Every structure is written in C-alpha cells, then in structure tokens.
Amino acid sequence: MLKRCRVERSDIAELIGDYNGVMRKGILAVFALIVLVSIALILTRSATPVVELTPPIPSLGQATPVTVRVLDPRGVRKISAFVEQNGARYQVWETTEPSVATDKTWTFPIGIKTTPQLKDGNARLIVEATSNDLLRKTSHWDGEVTVVTKPPAISVDSDQHYLYLGMADLANFNVSGSWTEAGVRVGDQTYRAWPVPGGKGGFFSLFAFAWNMPANTVPLVYASNGTGNDVTSPIVFQFPKKEQPRYTVHDLQVSDAFIQKVVGELDPNGSGDPVARFVKINNEMRRANNKTLSDLRFKTADHFLWSQPFARQAHSQAEATFADLRNYIYQGKKIDQQVHLGYDLAVTQHVGVEASNDGRIVYAAPLGIYGNCIVVDHGYGLQTIYGHLSHLDVHEGDMVKRGQVMGQSGQTGMAGGDHIHFAMQLDGVQIDPKEWWDSHWIQDHIAKRVDLPGFNK
Ligand SMILES: [Zn+2]
Known part of the structure; x- marks a missing residue:
C-alpha cells in the first residue's frame, strides 16, 4: 500500500517544472495584456490639438498682435509660428513650456520688428501646436496674410467744423497706402468712410458728436491697415460757446x-x-x-x-x-x-x-x-x-x-x-x-462738401 502511495522525486520535479512553465506563460500573457492595454489607452486617450486664430489676422505690420487659441484635452507641449514668403520660411515665435490647460490662448507680436526679412506683399502664416501626451500629435492653422510695412497716410480737410452736442457734421479726407478700415472716431464711436460720390476721389464720413460725449473729446479721422496700428488725424472743430443746447x-x-x-x-x-x-x-x-x-x-x-x-x-x-x-x-x-x-x-x-x-x-x-x-x-x-x-x-x-x-x-x-x-x-x-429739418444747415454742412442731389454745391 505504501509503495503505491509513494511519489517519485522525479515526478515532483516534473510537476514543479510544469508549474513553472504555466506561471511563466501566465506572467508573459499578463505582461502582454498590460502592454496592449497601455498602447490602447495611449491611442484612445491621445489627443489632436485644435488651433484657432481669434480674431483672424488679415495682415502683418511692424508688430501685429496675434492671438492663438489651442483646444486639447491633454494640454499643449509646444507651439510654433512661421511665416512663409517668397519660398523662405521664418520661425517667428515659439513656446516649449508644456501646459496642461485644455483651452488656452497665447498672444504674441509678429511683424517686421522681429522678422526684418519680411517684405510688403503676400505671405502665409502657419501656427503649429503639439499635444502634451506620448504620441505628440501636431496640428496646424495656416492662412494668407498681407505684409504691410508702411502705415496708411491721412490728410483731412482744413474746414472749421462747428459741432453741437447731439448733432452731426461731415468731414472730407484722403487715405493713401494700404488700409482696410477708415472713418471718423469720436470717443468710442466710429463712423464709416465712404467714397466721395460722383467718382471725384477722396472719402467722407458723416459723424456725430453724441449728446453725452465728454466735451473735450477730439473727433479723429482714422485709418487702419489691420496690423494693429491705427493712424489718426484730428478734425479742426469748435463748439459755438453760447448755443449749446440745454437739455430740459x-x-x-x-x-x-x-x-x-x-x-x-x-x-x-x-x-x-x-x-x-x-x-x-x-x-x-x-x-x-x-x-x-x-x-x-x-x-x-x-x-x-x-x-x-x-x-x-x-x-x-x-x-x-x-x-x-x-x-x-x-x-x-x-x-x-x-x-x-x-x-x-x-x-x-x-x-x-x-x-x-x-x-x-x-x-x-x-x-x-x-x-x-x-x-x-x-x-x-x-x-x-x-x-x-x-x-x-x-x-x-x-x-x-x-x-x-x-x-x-x-x-x-x-x-x-x-x-x-x-x-x-x-x-x-x-x-x-432738428438740423436735418433745416435746408440751410444741410446746404452748409453737407451739400457744400459732397454732391447732394437737389442741392447746390
Ligand atoms: Zn418718445
């Protein structure tokens, strides 16, 4: 009976060997699983950044502020900005400081101050952002821009403009050079520039000195070339002392x-x-x-x-x-x-x-x-x-x-x-x-400065 129950030493060794083999295979399998799961996790959790420029940048001047917004659930590792012009590529800005913010904006200047190689004319602006995870996916924004190295120039009529609180007037002016927007600015209010009717060249704005505008506000003709630097020129004006309206x-x-x-x-x-x-x-x-x-x-x-x-x-x-x-x-x-x-x-x-x-x-x-x-x-x-x-x-x-x-x-x-x-x-x-009910006022303030049908110049 005893003999039947005896287990040979070699049998034990075999059993242990089998056990070790199974363990090794198991560990390997678990290890492979961990690797696979990790890769899957990295793949599924890795993100692609979304790059936006707000507001859009139509042109670059001396040092035009550019605001880049990057959305990425993993944050951002690196952002670089480039300008390509005439076959050359210039790096114009970069940050390599990783950020974990999922929605962040950066504002930096681009222009001929920092990149003097840029010339007047067309160029391409490229912004690249790299995700802050292991796969480091990169995406980019790019768009056409115009490089404008010279500000526009303004010349304003030399008329004396008589202003009253709450009333309007008309200013003539010329804008030369490259510009995207012009007109008259009074405090925080802007009045558009229009081409003088009749194809005579030059521009005009109808503008108002609002009823609640501080009396020391100087109306300005302005022109902007979209690069962040406006050019302004004051309008010659005067408030008739006695006749300011008294509000009841x-x-x-x-x-x-x-x-x-x-x-x-x-x-x-x-x-x-x-x-x-x-x-x-x-x-x-x-x-x-x-x-x-x-x-x-x-x-x-x-x-x-x-x-x-x-x-x-x-x-x-x-x-x-x-x-x-x-x-x-x-x-x-x-x-x-x-x-x-x-x-x-x-x-x-x-x-x-x-x-x-x-x-x-x-x-x-x-x-x-x-x-x-x-x-x-x-x-x-x-x-x-x-x-x-x-x-x-x-x-x-x-x-x-x-x-x-x-x-x-x-x-x-x-x-x-x-x-x-x-x-x-x-x-x-x-x-x-009330002035617009008065034909003399219209004659003196509008018709003498631009062709108004029905009125003499
Ligand atoms: Zn009313």
Whole structure:
C-alpha cells in the first residue's frame, strides 16, 4: 500500500517544472495584456490639438498682435509660428513650456520688428501646436496674410467744423497706402468712410458728436491697415460757446393705470411687483431695443437716397424734444430716470405717419418700448425712426417717398397717449433731428462738401 502511495522525486520535479512553465506563460500573457492595454489607452486617450486664430489676422505690420487659441484635452507641449514668403520660411515665435490647460490662448507680436526679412506683399502664416501626451500629435492653422510695412497716410480737410452736442457734421479726407478700415472716431464711436460720390476721389464720413460725449473729446479721422496700428488725424472743430443746447428735465407722473398698460403689453407673462417690472422694462428692454436700432446701421445704402430737407410730421406739436431728461415719479417718489432720444410729435389720434424723407424701409415690426416701429434708411448710415404706431402699412424693403404715409399713429409700447416718437440715428448713434429739418444747415454742412442731389454745391 505504501509503495503505491509513494511519489517519485522525479515526478515532483516534473510537476514543479510544469508549474513553472504555466506561471511563466501566465506572467508573459499578463505582461502582454498590460502592454496592449497601455498602447490602447495611449491611442484612445491621445489627443489632436485644435488651433484657432481669434480674431483672424488679415495682415502683418511692424508688430501685429496675434492671438492663438489651442483646444486639447491633454494640454499643449509646444507651439510654433512661421511665416512663409517668397519660398523662405521664418520661425517667428515659439513656446516649449508644456501646459496642461485644455483651452488656452497665447498672444504674441509678429511683424517686421522681429522678422526684418519680411517684405510688403503676400505671405502665409502657419501656427503649429503639439499635444502634451506620448504620441505628440501636431496640428496646424495656416492662412494668407498681407505684409504691410508702411502705415496708411491721412490728410483731412482744413474746414472749421462747428459741432453741437447731439448733432452731426461731415468731414472730407484722403487715405493713401494700404488700409482696410477708415472713418471718423469720436470717443468710442466710429463712423464709416465712404467714397466721395460722383467718382471725384477722396472719402467722407458723416459723424456725430453724441449728446453725452465728454466735451473735450477730439473727433479723429482714422485709418487702419489691420496690423494693429491705427493712424489718426484730428478734425479742426469748435463748439459755438453760447448755443449749446440745454437739455430740459421733466418729471413724468407714472400712474397705476400706465404701469398696468405697459406691463400688460410688454411683459404679459411676468409676475411680481408691477413697479419693479415697469422699471426693468424701462431699462433692460430699452437697452435691448436701442441695440436693435443701432445694429440697423449695417442695412444702409452706399449713396444718398434723398434730395430735399427732412420733413417734420405735418401740423405736429412737440410734446418732448431730443435728450430731455425724464424723471419717472410714482406716488411722489422717483422710481427711474431716462434720457429721451427723440421728439414726441402729436397731431390727432391715428394720424397718417409720414416718411420724413425718401428712403428704404429697413424695419417695420413691433420693437418693445417703441411699440410698432418703422425705420427708414436714407443712405450713408443716416436713418429715421418712428415709434408707437397703431398700424403699419409698409414692409421691410419697401421704398418710400418724402411725406408718404407709412401707417397710423397710436400708443403701442411705452406710450401714455397717441403720438409719434420720431428719432434719427447716424451710424447707430441717435442724434438730434432738428438740423436735418433745416435746408440751410444741410446746404452748409453737407451739400457744400459732397454732391447732394437737389442741392447746390
Ligand atoms: Zn418718445
């Protein structure tokens, strides 16, 4: 019995050998698996960077700031920028500091200051980004740029420009050299340059000195070649001392009935304190509506659509004038204050609303506090605005003639009685209409400087 149970030494050795073999194969298999999984992980987790240039760069000058944004879930190991021109490739910037940020921007200057080999003319800008992982995938952005080594030059008319707060004027100027954008800048507002009509050469801008512009602001003609360096030249101007308009202050009594009317019409689904809702409409909705109006500057004709002075609504009484300061009084307390940027012209109820001049309808729809609203474009960024209509008879795109009835007056929007809110804007900035009703002013300020049909030079 004992003998049967005996296990030979050689058998044990064989068994151990088999065991070791199995173990070795197992370890190898596990090791291979780990390697495979790691490779798979690297492959699936490795990323390709996305390179963007914001804003796009049309041209390079002395030292044009270039902003590169790179999106990469692994971060970025390296970014390089190159300019290729006439068969040569210049490295113009590089960073090799790894970043783990998944969305990061870098801003650096490129231009002839750092790369003097660049010449005026076409070139290609290339930005390469390398991902911050083991595979180091690289992707790039590239695009055409124009190298401009000389700034544009401006010469401005030597006219004395008489400016009034809230009013407009016209400046003539010339721009030479390479430029992408030009016009008149007053503070933070810009007014486009247009070629002088009639193919006479040179440019002009209609510009405004806004009602709230600090009086020491100097209007400038500017030209930019898109390389980050604007050239500017001041306009000779003067404020007539005595004649500055004095804006009047009005207390406007706000009744519960008026608040209910406004809130019910402009915030029908709102809830809460009606006075708070009224004030919110008067501020937030007013701002949004004014932005909509201002953006209509881009829907303008590149020529004069009119040839007579602007007309004021016939037989109308002005109940409020431009830039009146309004205090809103409710139950003896001031709840709000706004500046009224137009004329409130009243005639009779549902009077026909007349186009102030020839033009094209660029807006005819409800617009918040302005109620049913019409905007007529007259060309070169000059537009008239009509608010609170009860009925609209025109559509966007229609051409209208001076005096043409476009709808009926009413009290839609933030209006307490039937009247026309009449306003004007120039390149999106609301201005005082009163000079445009005056043919002498148009003659002296516009027609003497550019050919205006219907007027003598
Ligand atoms: Zn008004």
